Amino acid sequence: MSVTLTDLPGIIRRLAPHISTDATLPTLHGICLEATGTHLLACATDRYTFALTCHEAPETSVHAPWRAFIAKSDLTALKALFTGRRGRIEHTLSYEPAKFTDLSAGWLTVSDGDRSLRLSANAPRADRFPKWRPLFANALAAEPRLTEEAHFNADFLARWQHAPADRHEPLTLWSAGADKPLLVAAGHDFLGLHMPVRRDSSAVDHRDRAALRTTWADALTVTPSSNGRVLKAA
Numbered sequence: 001m002s003v004t005l006t007d008l009p010g011i012i013r014r015l016a017p018h019i020s021t022d023a024t025l026p027t028l029h030g031i032c033l034e035a036t037g038t039h040l041l042a043c044a045t046d047r048y049t050f051a052l053t054c055h056e057a058p059e060t061s062v063h064a065p066w067r068a069f070i071a072k073s074d075l076t077a078l079k080a081l082f083t084g085r086r087g088r089i090e091h092t093l094s095y096e097p098a099k100f101t102d103l104s105a106g107w108l109t110v111s112d113g114d115r116s117l118r119l120s121a122n123a124p125r126a127d128r129f130p131k132w133r134p135l136f137a138n139a140l141a142a143e144p145r146l147t148e149e150a151h152f153n154a155d156f157l158a159r160w161q162h163a164p165a166d167r168h169e170p171l172t173l174w175s176a177g178a179d180k181p182l183l184v185a186a187g188h189d190f191l192g193l194h195m196p197v198r199r200d201s202s203a204v205d206h207r208d209r210a211a212l213r214t215t216w217a218d219a220l221t222v223t224p225s226s227n228g229r230v231l232k233a234a
Contacts, residue, residue, distance in 0.1 A: 001035070001064055001066050001094065001095040001096070001097075002092050002093060002094040002095070003035050003040045003057045003092070003093050004057065004058055004090055004091070004092045004093075005040060005055055005057075005090070005091055005092075005093070006088050006089075006090055007055075007088050007165070008082075008091040008093075008110070009079075009082045010165055011042050011053050011055070012031065012075065012078070012079070013162055014051065014053060014162050014163055014165070014190060015031050015042060015043065015044040015051050015053065016031075016044070016075070016162070017049075017051075017158075017159035017162055018044040018045055018046060018049045018050065018051040018159060018192075019031065019044045019045075019046065019072055020045070020046035020047070021046065022046070026071070026125060027069075027125050027128045027129055027130075028044075028045060028046060028047070028129075028130075029071060029072050030044070030069050030070050030071040030072045030074070030075070030122070030125070031043070031044045031069070031070045031075075032044070032067070032068075032069050032125075032126055032129040033067065033068045033069070033070065033093070033108075033126070034065070034066075034067045034126075035057070035065055035066050035067075035093075035095070036065050037057075037064065037065050038056065038057060039054055039055060039056055039057055040054075040055050040057055040093070041053065041054050041055075042055075043129075043132055045130060045132075047195075048153070048156055048194075048195050049156050049159055049192060049193065049194050049195070050130075050132065050135065050136075050181075050192060050193040051159075051163070051190070051191075051192045052132060052136060052190070052191045052192070053189055053190050054189050054190075054191075055189060066095040066097070067123065067126040067127065068093075068095055068106065068108045068121035068122065068123065068126055069121070069122035069123070069125040069126040069129065070108070070119065070122070071119075071120070071122055071125070074119045074120070077117060077119070078110060078117060078119070081110060081112060081115060081117050089112050089113075090112070090113070091110055091111065091112050092110070092111045092112075092113075093108060093109070093110055094108070094109040094110075094111070095107070095108055095121060096108075096109070096121070097121075097123070098121075098123060105120055105121055105122050105123040105124055105125075106120070106121035106122075106123045107119070107120065107121055108120070108121040135181075135193060136191055136193065139176070139180075139181055139183045139193055140183065140191075142176035142180065143176065144174040144175065144176065145175070145176050145177050145180075146174070146175040146176075146177060146178065148177075148178050148209075149178065149208055149209055150175060150177075150178040150179075150182070150196045151178075151196055151197040151199065152182065152194060152196055152197060153197055156194060157194070160184055160186075160192060160194070163184060163186040163190050163192060164186045164187065164190075165186070165187055165189070165190070166187075169186055169187050171184055171185070171186055172184070172185040172186075173185075175196075178196060178199075179196060180196075181193040181194060181195050181196070182194040182195075182196065
């Protein structure tokens with residue numbers, strides 16, 4: 001039960017910023033893998049952002065479906081497997097299900113042809129990982145309706161800089177509303193969800209459009225000396 005990939009390090013790089021740092025939430029403290037028989041899907045979340053990648057598996061590696069979970073504590077050892085290798089190297093992920101007398105929850109072996117690393121597949125964690133399909137399906141199906149201001153954590157926004165497989169690949173963003181997740185797409189193989197910051201209805205919000213217009217009215221008034229230059233699209 002194995003899957004061969006050409007850019008496993010890239011998948012981990014794109015997902016790592018979204019792994020929960022809370023060790024008391026072991027189900028979120030790592031990367032969840034799901035092999036469907038034709039594709040390998042990998043995802044990570046800390047409940048504020050959610051990242052998902054999808055890669056087609058070569059026909060030679062099509063096998064029965066399986067799920068595994070790479071704990072964050074195992075990622076350091078896995079990254080050591082990538083050290084000293086340049087360019088894209090094929091890595092094979094081989095899944096071995098747990099046996100009745102085996103308390104390890106199955107095994108996941110990662111091999112580059114010369115070296116291999118055997119990790120716990122953490123099957124129970126994979127089974128308890130959040131059900132991500134409805135979340136992404138609903139976000140994709142929703143029509144863009146962001147007609148009022150929405151608020152997002154700047155630190156969390158920085159996580160999406162790792163989403164493009166190519167640094168020149170632009171991000172595509174839309175949302176069904178100010179209280180709905182921002183959907184992030186990079187290329188054809190990456191989707192993300194970013195939850196907005198909740199607004200405190202009991203406090204005066206100086207970030208709404210009306211307040212911002214008033215605050216900036218004088219500074220943004222066009223003067224006769226302005227040269228009228230405008231920004232260009234990248």
